[in-house]
Amino acid sequence: MTEHGLAGDxxxxxxxxxxWLPTPALTSAxxxxxxxxxxxVTLSRPDLLVIALPIGxxxxxxxxxxxxxxxxxxxxxxASTLLERESTRLLFEIEAAEGVxxxxxxxxxxxxxxxxxxxxxxxxxxxxGQPRRxxxxxxxxxxxxxQLDGVLLTxxxxxxxxxxxxxxxxQSTFRILPxxxxxxxxxxxxTATGVVGLHRSRRVGxxxxxxxxxxxxxxxxxxRINWPVxxxxxxxxxxxxxxxxxxxxxxxxxxxxxxxxxTGADRSSSTIDxxxxxxxxxxxxxxxxxDRVGLLDLGRPGxxxxxxxxxNQLNRLIDILLEVRGGSAGNLALTRALARVSxxxxxxxxxxxxxxxxxxxxxxxxxxxxxxxVVDTLPEQVEVPEHGQWTELAWQIQMLHRExxxxxxxxxxxxxxxxxxxxxxxxVLHRLSRLATVPRAVGR
Amino acid sequence: xxxxxxxxxxxxxxxxxxxxxxxxxxxxRRAMPVLAERKQWQRSAWLVRLAQLVAGLAVLLLMPHARxLLTxxxxxxxxxxxxxxxRTGQLIVLAAGIAGWVFGYGPHGSPPVARVLAFAVALFxxxxxxxxxxxxxxxxxxxxxxxxGWLRRSAVTLLVAGVLIGVxxxxxxxxxxxxxxxxxxxxxxxxxxxxxxxxxxxxxxxR
Numbered sequence: 054m055t056e057h058g059l060a061g062d063x064x065x066x067x068x069x070x071x072x073w074l075p076t077p078a079l080t081s082a083x084x085x086x087x088x089x090x091x092x093x094v095t096l097s098r099p100d101l102l103v104i105a106l107p108i109g110x111x112x113x114x115x116x117x118x119x120x121x122x123x124x125x126x127x128x129x130x131x132a133s134t135l136l137e138r139e140s141t142r143l144l145f146e147i148e149a150a151e152g153v154x155x156x157x158x159x160x161x162x163x164x165x166x167x168x169x170x171x172x173x174x175x176x177x178x179x180x181x182g183q184p185r186r187x188x189x190x191x192x193x194x195x196x197x198x199x200q201l202d203g204v205l206l207t208x209x210x211x212x213x214x215x216x217x218x219x220x221x222x223x224q225s226t227f228r229i230l231p232x233x234x235x236x237x238x239x240x241x242x243x244t245a246t247g248v249v250g251l252h253r254s255r256r257v258g259x260x261x262x263x264x265x266x267x268x269x270x271x272x273x274x275x276x277r278i279n280w281p282v283x284x285x286x287x288x289x290x291x292x293x294x295x296x297x298x299x300x301x302x303x304x305x306x307x308x309x310x311x312x313x314x315x316t317g318a319d320r321s322s323s324t325i326d327x328x329x330x331x332x333x334x335x336x337x338x339x340x341x342x343x344d345r346v347g348l349l350d351l352g353r354p355g356x357x358x359x360x361x362x363x364x365n366q367l368n369r370l371i372d373i374l375l376e377v378r379g380g381s382a383g384n385l386a387l388t389r390a391l392a393r394v395s396x397x398x399x400x401x402x403x404x405x406x407x408x409x410x411x412x413x414x415x416x417x418x419x420x421x422x423x424x425x426x427v428v429d430t431l432p433e434q435v436e437v438p439e440h441g442q443w444t445e446l447a448w449q450i451q452m453l454h455r456e457x458x459x460x461x462x463x464x465x466x467x468x469x470x471x472x473x474x475x476x477x478x479x480x481v482l483h484r485l486s487r488l489a490t491v492p493r494a495v496g497r
Numbered sequence: 498x499x500x501x502x503x504x505x506x507x508x509x510x511x512x513x514x515x516x517x518x519x520x521x522x523x524x525x526r527r528a529m530p531v532l533a534e535r536k537q538w539q540r541s542a543w544l545v546r547l548a549q550l551v552a553g554l555a556v557l558l559l560m561p562h563a564r565x566l567l568t569x570x571x572x573x574x575x576x577x578x579x580x581x582x583x584r585t586g587q588l589i590v591l592a593a594g595i596a597g598w599v600f601g602y603g604p605h606g607s608p609p610v611a612r613v614l615a616f617a618v619a620l621f622x623x624x625x626x627x628x629x630x631x632x633x634x635x636x637x638x639x640x641x642x643x644x645x646g647w648l649r650r651s652a653v654t655l656l657v658a659g660v661l662i663g664v665x666x667x668x669x670x671x672x673x674x675x676x677x678x679x680x681x682x683x684x685x686x687x688x689x690x691x692x693x694x695x696x697x698x699x700x701x702x703x704r
Contacts, residue, residue, distance in 0.1 A: 078628035081588045083695055085624075089595065090691070094684040096604050099669050100613040102684075104598065106665070107621035107658035112695065114654055154650070155632040155643050173537070174637035178646045185642070212650055213628035 068122035068150040071208060071217030079214035082112035115212030123208055124149035124156060124179050128201060128223050135193040137232040138319065143172060143191040143201075148184035157207040165229050165317075166199030167192055194317040196231035196329055197375055200224075230371055231333040264293040301345045301360045303394050304332045304370075307404030307411050307430070308352030311379040314436040327430040328403040329374050331472045335401060340367045347398070348373055351411055352380025354390030360398065387414035392421075399424050401478075405431040406469070407451065412458040419465045426481050427462060427469045431455075541639035545630045546579050552623035553578070556594045559616045561601030561608070567593050578623075582630035590627075594620055610666070621658070625651050 089105035092098065124147050132141040145158065158175045162168070172189030179185050193199060204221040266282050269289035277291040306328050313323035322330075336346045340362060347360030348370050358373055382390075391414050394400055400423055404411055418425060437448055459469055468481040553575035557568065571593035577586025598616060602608050629647055633639045 076628070076631060077583065077585055077587050078624065078631060080585075081591050081624060084588060085591060085595070086695060087692055090684070090688040092599065094681055094688065097681070098605070098607075099665050100602075100608050101599070102665055103613050103662050104595070104617045104620060106661045107617055107655060108624050109691065110658040110661065111621065111625065111651075111654040113691075114657060115650075116695070154647060155629075157632060157634075157637060171539075171638050174634060175640060176633045176637050176643050177640040178643040180646075187640075207632075209632045212625075212654070213632050213647075216632075 068125065069219070070121060071123040071219065073119075073121075073210070073215040073217045076209070076214055076216050079112065079211070082108050082214060085109065086112060111212050112214060115210070115214055119211040119215060120149070120151035120153050120208070122150045123206070123217060123219060124153060126158065126204055126206055126221050128160060128204055128221075128225070130191055130201070130225055130227065133226065134228045134230065135199075136230050137193055137196050137317075140190045140192040142188040143168065144186065144188040145172075145175070145177075146184060146186050147177065147179045149179040149181055151210075152178070152180045153208045153210050154178060154213055155209040157209070159205040160223075161202040161205060162199065163202055164199035164227070165193055165195040165197045166201075166227055167194055191227075193227065193229040195315060195326070196229050196333075199227035199229055201227075228372075228375060231330045231374060264295045266290050267293050300339075301347070301395055301398040302335070302339045303347045303349060303360060303398045303400045304335060305349045305351055305391065305394075305400055305402040305404075306332050306374075306377060307402065307408065308350055308377050308379055309381050309411055310405060310407040312405060312407065312435055312437070313432055321434065321436050322432050324405040324407075324430050324432065325377060325379060327432055327472055328405075328428075329377055331403050331428055331430060332374055333371060335478075336370045337367060340364070340370075346370065347394075349390055349394070350377055350380075351387055351390070351404075351414075352378070352382060354382045354386045357390060357393065360395070382410070384410040384413050387411060388417050391415070391418045394418075394423065396421065396423060400426075402427045403430050403472075405429065406455050406458050406462075407431070409458070412462060415462060415467060416465055419462075419467055425467055426478065427467055428478070429459075429469055429471045537636045539636060539638045541644070542630075542633045542635045542637055545626060545633055545639065546582075546635075549579055549582070549623065549626040549630050550575070552619055552626055553590060555619040556590075556616065556623055559612065559619055560594065560597035561612075563597055564600065567597045567600070571597065578627050579630070582627045587624065587627040587631075591620065591624060594623070614662070617658075617662070618655070621655070625654075 085105050086109045089101045090109075093101035093105070127146040129144045129146070130141050131144065135141060143160065147156065147158075155176050155178055158177070159173065160168070168189050169192050170190045172191075175189075177185060177187070201223050203223045206219045206221050208217050208219075209215070210217075266279050267290065269278065269283075269291050273291045277293075279290050279292045282290040308325050308328070311323050311325045313326075314321045315323040315326050332348065336348070339346050343362060345360040345362045346366060348358040350356065350373070358370060361369075387410055391400075400418065402411075402415060402425060404415075404427055406412065406427065406429060415425065415427065437444065463469060470478060470481050553571075557563065557571055557575075560567070560571075571590055574586050574589030574593055577584065578590050580586075
């Protein structure tokens with residue numbers, strides 16, 4: 054909440070004095086008041102005096118009962134963190150030491166917030182000792198940040214004949230979290246490591262998933278004895294299970310190319326919009342399952358977020374995602390950044406596959422045998438800016454080039470899946486898990 | 498300018514590049530800023546301007562023997578005052594209205610009282626509604642409390658002006674304005690005093 058004009062306790066300091074300026078209404082009234090009575094007297098015409106009287110009375114009464122001090126305005130939002138398409142209320146609180154005729158308020162909003170039901174420009178009034186409170190719906194339009202930078206205030210007094218303008222500083226920031234689509238994925242991951250977790254590892258141990266039934270050996274726990282099998286076989290047998298482990302997931306977000314218009318959650322999305330929303334959903338899913346998740350923005354490869362688990366990591370990742378902008382990085386920087394990813398991590402690349410540098414870096418990464426999959430983030434409908442008659446042809450060539458890049462990655466064993474929300478990665482994760490169990494040669 | 502395209506889905510194997518869904522965006526985007534602003538115009542702001550227009554037309558209709566030049570000036574001023582009330586259109590329309598009244602009845606004319614009162618009220622309403630319109634941009638929402646407060650003050654002003662008008666006509670019934678030199682002198686003194694008070698209030702307001 055931001056307050057305005059609370060400098061001290063004395064009334065003169067507590068309420069800011071406005072810099073009042075005359076409006077054309079005052080000029081007109083003074084003109085009427087100066088000319089008509091003079092004409093009335095010199096021409097002996099009382100009707101001219103009668104015509105001047107209402108306007109003159111308005112000017113004189115207004116100037117006698119005018120305000121000197123500006124009202125105090127507070128603006129407050131009920132919530133500072135929103136999801137895309139979510140709304141909160143922006144509350145206006147106005148109080149005044151002297152009444153003003155009309156108070157024009159214009160909140161200065163920046164970023165991805167708007168006032169859809171009015172409130173962008175409000176004309177109200179306030180009387181001394183009668184604070185006025187009202188609110189308008191403040192809605193988020195897209196992931197990112199929104200800001201309330203201040204309120205432009207114009208007060209009118211003396212029946213609209215004097216005005217004073219002032220900017221009330223307000224600093225309020227809104228975090229708009231990317232829309233998370235309730236993403237779920239299979240438990241299967243290529244390399245379940247760590248100590249605890251929910252993913253079935255390849256190792257037999259304490260767990261839930263059945264690995265098989267085998268003869269009892271010294272050291273086996275008695276509660277693991279499978280009595281039906283033991284009685285049939287005439288020899289003690291135990292139920293073997295796979296141990297549960299967690300995994301490390303690194304989300305590599307390709308922000309080097311942005312295609313499409315980013316206009317809001319309900320409208321058209323750009324490649325970065327789709328990538329950020331997908332990254333948020335995937336990160337939330339794996340972190341809730343106790344896994345460690347890291348983030349690498351390929352547009353800024355020098356600032357990776359190290360893999361950690363827990364709720365704080367989700368907040369941290371979301372904060373970083375809110376700052377994602379279109380950027381560019383050289384092939385060498387990308388290759389170096391990807392090379393620093395842990396060899397046992399599952400790398401999920403969110404990319405529209407429109408950058409040669411990114412495709413080269415991914416191809417390089419496959420040589421080291423890392424488990425990797427690419428999520429295609431090019432939206433189904435794209436707004437392409439037109440730059441002349443060749444734009445359509447250039448776009449077709451770009452699409453052909455994209456197909457070539459995708460084909461090259463597929464040939465290297467990198468699966469590519471479109472982002473379709475829940476379950477869109479399941480088939481690929483199962484395949485990667487199976488691939489991880491077979492021995493293979495790795496080029497070094 | 499741009500076009501909308503359907504992107505082939507790589508993983509599904511679609512290879513068709515379709516421009517069939519292209520949208521005619523160019524024309525709509527060019528006109529978008531104006532259209533977007535028009536959609537934001539508020540009904541309350543429009544109603545204030547409508548009141549302004551009605552008052553202006555009433556002034557025009559009440560002017561005796563309206564001359565073409567003054568009528569054109571008044572209409573232009575009225576248009577300016579309605580479109581941009583925070584500018585000088587208000588002064589032009591008031592000046593044209595008063596000039597039309599003075600010239601319409603001649604230097605020593607004596608118009609009927611009812612017509613004088615109607616003209617005075619119409620001129621006041623024009624001035625008052627233009628003042629209100631200058632505080633309410635077309636895209637701004639005028640909240641009811643501000644409108645009712647303004648109407649209350651206007652009513653009080655009209656009441657005070659009504660009393661003063663009664664005094665003017667009362668004095669006029671007792672003494673002839675044309676023959677009473679002390680009354681002319683008192684009028685000039687009154688004008689000087691009023692202008693002095695107005696100037697003092699005006700200079701004080703700029704502190």
